[in-house]
Amino acid sequence: MEFSVGHLAALTRLSLDEEEKKRLESDLAGILAYVDQLREVDTDDGEEVTRVRLNSLARQVAPEINRLREDVLPSSSGDEPAKEVAILRSGFPEEEEGYLRVPLVINKK
Amino acid sequence: MEYKFTIQTAHELLATKKISCCELINAYLDQIKKQDSDIHAFLDVYEEESFTHAHMIDEKIQRGETIGMLEGMPIAVKDNILIKGKRATAGSRILEHYVASYDATVIAKLKQAGAIFLGKTNMDEFAMGSSTEHSAFGPTKNPRDTTRVPGGSSGGSAAAVAAGECAAALGSDTGGSIRQPAAFCGIVGLKPTYGAVSRYGLIAMASSLDQIGPMGRTVADTKILFESIRGHDPLDATTKRESLTSFNFHIDQTPKLKIGIPKEYLGEGLDEGMRKAFEEAGRFFKNEGFEVKDVSLPHTPSALAVYYLIMPAEASTNLARYEGVRFGTRARPPEAFGRAPHHNLAELYTATRGEGFGREVKSRIVLGAFVLSHGYYDAYYVKAQKVRSLITQDFFNAFQDVDIIMTPATPTPAFRFGEKMDDPLAMYLSDVYTVTANLAGIPALSVPLKNNDLLPKGLQLMARPFHEDDLFALGNFYEHH
Numbered sequence: 191m192e193f194s195v196g197h198l199a200a201l202t203r204l205s206l207d208e209e210e211k212k213r214l215e216s217d218l219a220g221i222l223a224y225v226d227q228l229r230e231v232d233t234d235d236g237e238e239v240t241r242v243r244l245n246s247l248a249r250q251v252a253p254e255i256n257r258l259r260e261d262v263l264p265s266s267s268g269d270e271p272a273k274e275v276a277i278l279r280s281g282f283p284e285e286e287e288g289y290l291r292v293p294l295v296i297n298k299k
Numbered sequence: 300m301e302y303k304f305t306i307q308t309a310h311e312l313l314a315t316k317k318i319s320c321c322e323l324i325n326a327y328l329d330q331i332k333k334q335d336s337d338i339h340a341f342l343d344v345y346e347e348e349s350f351t352h353a354h355m356i357d358e359k360i361q362r363g364e365t366i367g368m369l370e371g372m373p374i375a376v377k378d379n380i381l382i383k384g385k386r387a388t389a390g391s392r393i394l395e396h397y398v399a400s401y402d403a404t405v406i407a408k409l410k411q412a413g414a415i416f417l418g419k420t421n422m423d424e425f426a427m428g429s430s431t432e433h434s435a436f437g438p439t440k441n442p443r444d445t446t447r448v449p450g451g452s453s454g455g456s457a458a459a460v461a462a463g464e465c466a467a468a469l470g471s472d473t474g475g476s477i478r479q480p481a482a483f484c485g486i487v488g489l490k491p492t493y494g495a496v497s498r499y500g501l502i503a504m505a506s507s508l509d510q511i512g513p514m515g516r517t518v519a520d521t522k523i524l525f526e527s528i529r530g531h532d533p534l535d536a537t538t539k540r541e542s543l544t545s546f547n548f549h550i551d552q553t554p555k556l557k558i559g560i561p562k563e564y565l566g567e568g569l570d571e572g573m574r575k576a577f578e579e580a581g582r583f584f585k586n587e588g589f590e591v592k593d594v595s596l597p598h599t600p601s602a603l604a605v606y607y608l609i610m611p612a613e614a615s616t617n618l619a620r621y622e623g624v625r626f627g628t629r630a631r632p633p634e635a636f637g638r639a640p641h642h643n644l645a646e647l648y649t650a651t652r653g654e655g656f657g658r659e660v661k662s663r664i665v666l667g668a669f670v671l672s673h674g675y676y677d678a679y680y681v682k683a684q685k686v687r688s689l690i691t692q693d694f695f696n697a698f699q700d701v702d703i704i705m706t707p708a709t710p711t712p713a714f715r716f717g718e719k720m721d722d723p724l725a726m727y728l729s730d731v732y733t734v735t736a737n738l739a740g741i742p743a744l745s746v747p748l749k750n751n752d753l754l755p756k757g758l759q760l761m762a763r764p765f766h767e768d769d770l771f772a773l774g775n776f777y778e779h780h
Contacts (some may be wrong), residue, residue, distance in 0.1 A: 205653025
């Protein structure tokens, strides 16, 4: 199994220093070697078989499919809007005059 | 003052006015003051609000009104469950100052029932860990032996109950995070059937595995807490619609459930003292007239590998939302370090997440991304889901024959601090008996094994989906004999 911790860290937006990178490489090599044992398990690899099997197991547990609720707010949705917004605003990492401050989104390069 | 009340005892004392709610809350807050600077079960304690609430309950009792079983009961809450207006860190720096903007459904239900929240408990960061050593805010100690871990990731909740710092607690379980700390600390913990308890307001780790569950000193207490938090929730489409039955069982009316012991759980890796205590339990049930037989769950050896492919994949997706833009800790501006400002959002994300996440979290995010990536998705993630269905099928086959599957909860009792921090696989192996219930979605209970050693050991009982009452009945029987 080929994998590059550097590449994956970039994909998942994680900064890693050299020490972290090395340790992750060795930790993950160990874990991947361990999970490789699944290769040996016979899963009767037809996709149709799996889908049918998963569906029938799911039905034993929860015989409902796609039961959705109406897309409306619950009737008592808590405090007045001003209070709710105040809580959300209190969590802004950086704010300016009540607005959320973020770095430049579009890079004019 | 005595503090290790069960919910039932405390309720009776309140209802008969033998103690006031303020006295009750004070007893627990006293315990916290005396011990928690050492044990460190709590991250936040709500002293003032608890007393305010307790006063209101006392006034209600004075007026002659009846109170519910959980009214005035001091409950501790794991810090990945949201209480509106209160900090929720999930044990991570990236949420160090995050204040929840809504209540989890379980919290709303407990508020309705009049429970008092004493505070938030410590946990492994984003529930990733089996010892609470991965908390960004320092570890929690096992009250039964403070040189040892309380287990994880609900280590704070388990320690709080075991140390008499609350009447009962809420935890969460994705691969054993309620049952394993319950076993290590000598208390009772339930992972409900997937879909029995709403996950709305639970900081998500692995969405097909997570469940919130109760932890208490006795089986009866655990059942009381479970019944008040379970139920269908329109805000969580994975909760079951039908109402669940409940009965008040009496010991003499314990149904003669058939018990199966899967041989795959008794192989190497199981500590000798644990094996002996477990075999004792098997003999105990036989002597009491229960049918105890061998069963087989042949795909058990693959379970940990399946878990460590599916869980990181789901977790890495769920943790993508932590970028420091709208909420949470944002990376300090590089200008502060004399460097050029972040050029773009990607740099901000990378710096924020790099600083805010701990080592174990980064490891699982990277692993998760890998198993989902192009070229590897089929060999790893899809393969794991297929084997998962085989594991689930094993359980359903066994439940044709038996009502309860009984195993040790963990391969060893609580280990010492630092013992398993060098090799992640060693840490993961402490979940080897618990991950299967999450993969199959079935309920599982950990109760203290009768044993003569000072170190607690846990007995795990598993049952068919939505048959938590079978677990409570058998667990209660074991507890009282």
